[in-house]
Amino acid sequence: MNKMLKTFLREFTFRRQLTITMTLGILCLALFSSLVSSWQANQRVRRNLIEQGQHITENLARQSALALLYASPDNAAEAVSATLAFPGVVSVEIRDTGQRVLLVRGSTRPSEFPKSIVLVAGASAQAVLDAESEGAWRFVAPVYSQPSAASPFEVQEARTERLGDVVVVMSKAALSQMTSDIFIANMTSSFSFALLILILIRILTSRMSRPLNQLSASMARAEAGVSNVRAVLSGPKDIVDMAHAFNSMMAALEDRIAAVSHAELRIRHLAYNDPLTELPNRMQFMDLLNQTIDRARDKGQTFALLFLDLNRFKNVNDTLGHDVGDRLLIAAGLRIRHSVRAGDSVARFGGDEFTVLLEDLTSTTAGSVASQKICLALAAPFEIDGHDIYVSASIGISVYPADGMDGNTLLKHADSAMYLAKKNNSGYEFYESGMEATISAHVQMEGALRRAEERNELLVYYQPKVVLATGALSGMEALVRWKHPEFGMVSPARFIPLAEETGLIVSIGAWVLRTACNQAKVWADAGMPLAVAVNLSGVQLRQRNFVDSVRVVLAETGLDPALLELEITESVLMEQAKETLSSLHQLKEIGVQLAIDDFGTGYSSLSYLKRFPVDTLKIDRSFVSDVTSDPDDAALVTGIIALAHSLRLKVVAEGVETVEQRDFLVRCDCDYIQGYLLSQPVPPDEFERKILDAVRRAQ
Known part of the structure; x- marks a missing residue:
């Protein structure tokens, strides 16, 4: 039974379930009502027929x-x-008091009723229902003598x-017929x-089920994946509530x-794009590169891969902070x-590296x-937070199919060319076979330089500086040298640019500063207070804590x-004029002397030169x-000396190798030479x- 009910609820719609349930209920109710009404009518007819039989019997x-x-x-x-003429009377019998039959009319089955009758007690003449069979009733009534009318000759009262x-x-045939007719009439009505009622219910269920069907159809569309599905708000309140829900x-x-x-799109965007610059990232670029290779192979085309690195970007990060560095990358x-x-x-490949597919x-x-357009565009200063930031680009170029048939090879060769462009400071380079060997040596040199300080391979040499007018020793310049156990003495022209490129110049410069101050302190304590000049790189000067580090070195070494x-x-100095001006003033406040090195090779502004505390x-x-x-x-040197003296600055001439050069500088009134x-x-x-002993002897 439960299984049938579950099947009924699962297989049929709500409207059909409601219709079937209501139909069965109303039919059962109609049948029950007909049966009850027919039974009640049967009882009324029975009572009426019995009363009629009693009246007929009493009359007889x-x-x-x-x-x-x-x-x-x-x-x-x-x-x-x-009496027999009355409907339903089938037999009449008259008996005397001794139960002898005086008269019998009609027909009855002898076995239908018992032979004896029930005698009515008392003097009442009312008929009674003596017996009842399946098909008939038997009524009995006593017969009494009737008193005659009053007579003048009667002398005594009459008696019954x-x-x-x-x-x-x-017969009960009338009862059965009437009951059947009543039942049929009741059933019909x-x-x-x-x-x-069913028609009305059908109409009502239609009105009720229409909103449900509409709601069901909306749900089906939603299940099918249709967007913006909405149910119609119609029908009874509960259905409207369901539709609203x-x-x-x-x-x-x-x-x-x-x-x-949106989240999926954002995730995909983040997976394939650089979140900072919004350019394609390395993953997307590799896909683009492989697609470009496929197209070029099918169409027989040529394309170029540019691998670009921003020079001095690490210095910007270290000195101005990562926020400025991020904006610079954008x-x-x-x-x-x-x-x-x-x-x-164009893609950001990672860090300060970009790639371009032409x-x-x-x-x-x-x-x-x-490449020239890119280099020119990046050479213009970037103005960020009031800073004029100068960077440049080193670009390596590989060409398909000459320099490689797959993406990894093209990238490797473009990277090699970029490395050479950075080393040569040439802006851009095309890949050529054999570059890997040069780059391998460069990488080997970088690794050796990283280990040089730990292995005490770095040395500080000193070159004297004298007063030109008197020849007196006024100081010396501290110059770093690298003595490699395998390469021998490595030229500063080779390892200083490498140190600046890799950022090693910061630690090397700090070591040179401390070593030079220690040595100057030793000589000062020995009675030779000579000023020591130490070269600074732009990377060092851009360090936020550089001035503090100078204070610490002076305090720890005890040097004046x-x-x-x-x-x-x-x-x-000129590239970082705004950034370094504050640091230079702080150094002057400490009491440190400041000098502009390699003057004449740059593009000094006289207004800036006047503002610098050099x-x-x-x-x-x-x-x-x-x-x-x-x-x-000769004219340039003469002009520089005159300009410096007009600004109350001292002048040192570097690279003096001959007596003639010295004499010329004497005539120009130069202050110092080395x-x-x-x-x-x-x-x-x-x-x-050699130097200090000679000075002592001269004294």
Whole structure:
């Protein structure tokens, strides 16, 4: 039964379930109502027929008195015939008091009733239901003598006497027929009424189920994946509430789906794009590169891969902070994007590295043109938070298919070319076979330089500086040297740019500063207070805590700040004028001397030069070497000395190697000289033995 009910609830719609249930219920109710009404009607008809039989029997009893009084059947024949004429009377019998039959009319089955009758006690003439069979009733009524009318001759009061009984048998056929007719009439009316109710229920269920069907259809569309599905708000309140709840659920679901879709798009965007510059990231670039290779292979085209690295970006991060560095990367990415065609692909490969795909090239010249545009775009200063930031680019170029047939090979070769461009400071380089060997040596050199400080391979040499007018020793310049156990003495021109490129210059410069201050303190304590000049790189100067580190070194070594001179190249000073001005003033407050190194090779602004708290200008050796043979160099040197003196600055001429050069500088009223004419840079023990001993002897 439970299984059938579950099947019924699962297989049929709500409307059909409701219709079937209501139909069965109303039919059962109509049938029950017909049965109850028919039974009640049957009982009423039965009572009426029994009362009718009793009346007929009583009437016959009154009319049979003479026949029994005179024992004459003929006197009762008419009354019997009249009685038999009543509908349903099937037999009549008249008996005397001795139960002898006086008259019998009609037909009855002898076995239908018992032979004996129940005699009515008392003097009442009322008929009684004596017996009842399946098909008939038997009524019995006593017969009494009737008193005659009053007579003048009667002398005594008349008196009644029981004369016998009459028996009337009535058929139940009328009862059955009437019951059947009533039942049929009841059934007809009940089922007609039920049909009317069913029609009304059908209409009502239709009106009720229509909103449910609409709601179900909306749910089906939603299940099928249709968006923006809404149910119609119609029908009874509870269905309207359900539809409203469905609409609210769909709205919430759509919001959730929209949020998930947005999140998926965001995740995909983050997976394939750089979150800082919004350019494609390394993963997406590799996909683009492989797709470009497939297209170029199918169409027989050529394309170029540019691998770009920002020079000095690490210095910006270290000195101005990562926030400025991030904004610099964003601005650089925009400039690179605007330097190439709209159809070319630009990506941030990682860190300060960018990659560019130049598709469908007719010649490799397009790679050179694009690289030049990028280098020029990045060479202009970036103004961020009031800082003019200068960076440059090193670009390596590999060409498909000449430099590789797959993405990894092209990237490797472009990276090798970029490495060489950075090493040569050439801006950009095309890949050539054999570059890997050069780069391998460069990488080997970098690894050795990283270990040099730990292995005590770095040395500080000293070159004397003298007063030109008197020849007196005024100080020395501290110069770093690298003695490699395998390579021997490595030229500063090789490892200093490498140190600046890798950031090692910070730790190397700090070590040189401390070593030079220690040595100057030793000589000062020995009675030779000589000023020591230490070169600073732009990377060091951009360090936020550089001034503090100088204070710490002076405090720990005990050197008088007036005996320390810091040399900053003209190009570094001018590129970072705004950033370094505050640091220079702080160094002056400490008491440190400041000098502009390699003066004349850069692009100094006289207004900036006036604002810088420097004490000395050092003329670059490239001008000094030809002062006796090149009138232009002689004029430049003369002008620099005059300009410096007009600004109350001292002048040091570097690279003085001949007596003629010295004499020219004497005539120009130069303050100090240093160079091979005096001495090459030498180790501290040799400097003390040759230079300081000579000074002592002269004293």
